[in-house]
Amino acid sequence: MQVAKRLSALLALLLAAVLTGAGVSAQTPSKPKISFVYVGPIGDHGWSYQHHKGLEAIKQEFGDKITTSYVENVPEGPDAERVIDQLAATGSSLIFTTSFGFMNPTIKVAARHPNVKFEHATGFKQAPNVATYNARFYEGRHVIGLIAGKMTKTNTIGYIGSFPIPEVVMGINAAYLAAKSQNPNVKFKVVWVSTWFDPGKEAAAAKALVDQGADILMQHTDSPAAMKYAEEKGVMAFGQASDMAPFGPKAQLTAIVDDWNPYYLRRVKALLDGSWQTGDVWDGIAQGTVVLAPWSAKIPADVVKLAEAARDNIAKGALHPFTGPIKRQDGSLWLKDGEKASDKDLLAMNFYVEGLEGALPK
Amino acid sequence: MDLVSNILISIMIAATPLVLAATGELVAERAGVLNLGVEGMMVIGALAAFAALIKTDSLVVAVLAATGAGASMAALFGLITLNLRANQVAAGLALTMFGLGLSALWGQGYSGLSAPPFPRLEFAGLADLPWIGKLLFHQDALLYLSLALVAAVAFVLERTRLGLILRAIGENHHAAHAIGHPVIAYRYGATLFGGALAGLGGAYLSLVQTPLWAERMTAGRGWIALALVVFAAWRPWRLLGGAYLFGAVTILQLHSQALGIKIDAQVLSMLPYLVTVVVLVIISRDKMRVKLTAPACLGKPFHAAA
Numbered sequence: 001m002q003v004a005k006r007l008s009a010l011l012a013l014l015l016a017a018v019l020t021g022a023g024v025s026a027q028t029p030s031k032p033k034i035s036f037v038y039v040g041p042i043g044d045h046g047w048s049y050q051h052h053k054g055l056e057a058i059k060q061e062f063g064d065k066i067t068t069s070y071v072e073n074v075p076e077g078p079d080a081e082r083v084i085d086q087l088a089a090t091g092s093s094l095i096f097t098t099s100f101g102f103m104n105p106t107i108k109v110a111a112r113h114p115n116v117k118f119e120h121a122t123g124f125k126q127a128p129n130v131a132t133y134n135a136r137f138y139e140g141r142h143v144i145g146l147i148a149g150k151m152t153k154t155n156t157i158g159y160i161g162s163f164p165i166p167e168v169v170m171g172i173n174a175a176y177l178a179a180k181s182q183n184p185n186v187k188f189k190v191v192w193v194s195t196w197f198d199p200g201k202e203a204a205a206a207k208a209l210v211d212q213g214a215d216i217l218m219q220h221t222d223s224p225a226a227m228k229y230a231e232e233k234g235v236m237a238f239g240q241a242s243d244m245a246p247f248g249p250k251a252q253l254t255a256i257v258d259d260w261n262p263y264y265l266r267r268v269k270a271l272l273d274g275s276w277q278t279g280d281v282w283d284g285i286a287q288g289t290v291v292l293a294p295w296s297a298k299i300p301a302d303v304v305k306l307a308e309a310a311r312d313n314i315a316k317g318a319l320h321p322f323t324g325p326i327k328r329q330d331g332s333l334w335l336k337d338g339e340k341a342s343d344k345d346l347l348a349m350n351f352y353v354e355g356l357e358g359a360l361p362k
Numbered sequence: 363m364d365l366v367s368n369i370l371i372s373i374m375i376a377a378t379p380l381v382l383a384a385t386g387e388l389v390a391e392r393a394g395v396l397n398l399g400v401e402g403m404m405v406i407g408a409l410a411a412f413a414a415l416i417k418t419d420s421l422v423v424a425v426l427a428a429t430g431a432g433a434s435m436a437a438l439f440g441l442i443t444l445n446l447r448a449n450q451v452a453a454g455l456a457l458t459m460f461g462l463g464l465s466a467l468w469g470q471g472y473s474g475l476s477a478p479p480f481p482r483l484e485f486a487g488l489a490d491l492p493w494i495g496k497l498l499f500h501q502d503a504l505l506y507l508s509l510a511l512v513a514a515v516a517f518v519l520e521r522t523r524l525g526l527i528l529r530a531i532g533e534n535h536h537a538a539h540a541i542g543h544p545v546i547a548y549r550y551g552a553t554l555f556g557g558a559l560a561g562l563g564g565a566y567l568s569l570v571q572t573p574l575w576a577e578r579m580t581a582g583r584g585w586i587a588l589a590l591v592v593f594a595a596w597r598p599w600r601l602l603g604g605a606y607l608f609g610a611v612t613i614l615q616l617h618s619q620a621l622g623i624k625i626d627a628q629v630l631s632m633l634p635y636l637v638t639v640v641v642l643v644i645i646s647r648d649k650m651r652v653k654l655t656a657p658a659c660l661g662k663p664f665h666a667a668a
Contacts, residue, residue, distance in 0.1 A: 041466065041578055044577065189620045190620075197581070199574070200581060201581070204372060204375075204571075204613060207368075207372050208620050211365055211617075212620045212621065223576050223579075225576075228572055228573060231476075246475075357622050358619070
């Protein structure tokens, strides 16, 4: 009986969490309201933190011409739909939903609110009032892959993955191909933690990878826990989403920093002057959306040169990180010699490239 | 065989916050207080420990701050449920949400800061033993404290007069009251103890596991601790075993992936929870067994006049 009671209590909690998860601020009807939906806490010092910097930039730029609101810690799934709907129904003019898992909820809510404009980050479904935007993080992954390939002593790179979605798989493949081009013996060990944000679990994954011989860590999760662990253990790591040097002053080689501000300012301006249109924007190093944090002093000069050349060539369009010949893990040919991957292929990437070990979770 | 030893050390580190928080909750529940606010008390403890460490540079102060903060949260819960006799389930849920919100608010200034790694004790000579040296004699003080606390709680509950009174109050508060035991006072004591240990469990996260503060860094461990108490059928040593089992599944799934063993990551992530559900089903299979293990007055408010 007690057990049943306990379980029902847990269910009650889930409901309560769902009901209170969204604190929506009151709106002023006269000014357009810009709203943001975040998957993590704004204090994660990673993904959501960087999007929130965009909101701060909007506030600073447009001041009292607009109002803003945001909801953080919104779980991906059915709950997201309720949160987004709530924002749409309470007077938002433009809503940014900033995680891949918000894609279907955004599309559904947008259909119910044709007068509200939506922007979904990292997705691939558009509508007349839903634009999508993304950043070419794989360009940054290419650069850190080159550095890792040059600098690993154990020839083992540890990679902490969140979920096996194209975005993350693309990053692993890009980093691996680049590392392999510099160091044919390099091996990647990938650990999936099935969460975007759990510092304890991310640190445990980092420890598992180091215990198994990795001397450089890469991550596609949102907390600085792995960087912190690398610092403690004296191994090297790459920051994710934001510059994580404060957590690993000695450990961080560089970081792939997401700078969404230019895009957000552009879109809010378009909303205000009436030129907003749906679209699909995929900016990268060239547009300043993907930025590499300052190089660590540990990186030798020739490696810095190599990394900078790659970065600049990507920006110029002279280098595409996925240029054939590239085979899939099963040995089948993906890209012919000289062929460049199309954006469509990249956004649907659901396979490892040849040479990576382990099976990609489905 | 360094890898095996390293894996075992990781398991102990992953399990210790659960051991601490669940042991505290176990004591509270044996006295009849169901406090679902473990997650909230843990996260407040995590923040208090980290903030105190940044301000004072003293690990002792940090640990004391965490226990104090956890106990303060528990005192609030006691006031609401023991004095004002509010529903314990609702109050516990509120405590969790309150703790998560409050820690996010107060923690704003701490989320970019970094603390030094937590020192490990080293028993001269013993730590150099092959195989077991590092595993048994080169851990942090809080880990040893967690084991000592389990032993102490098991001893007090089963072998002392204090334990007998606490259990009596948990089983039948009217009977305990009738023979002159101050029910509310004992329940306060058990609740505060539970809060202090939850705070300590939180401190283990922000001081040892990842020496930093991040919002919601407990990531559901308070709920796992609550489940572990039921899993262990309210027995301290079983609880220790359960927590280590849970830690083992968590860590082994990470290692098996890095070793390239082909099991779906999602299945592995699910395993610890699956194990909990299975055990819950097993122990609630027959009515008698549940009756014998769960404190009969768990979650019931006490009215002295009745």
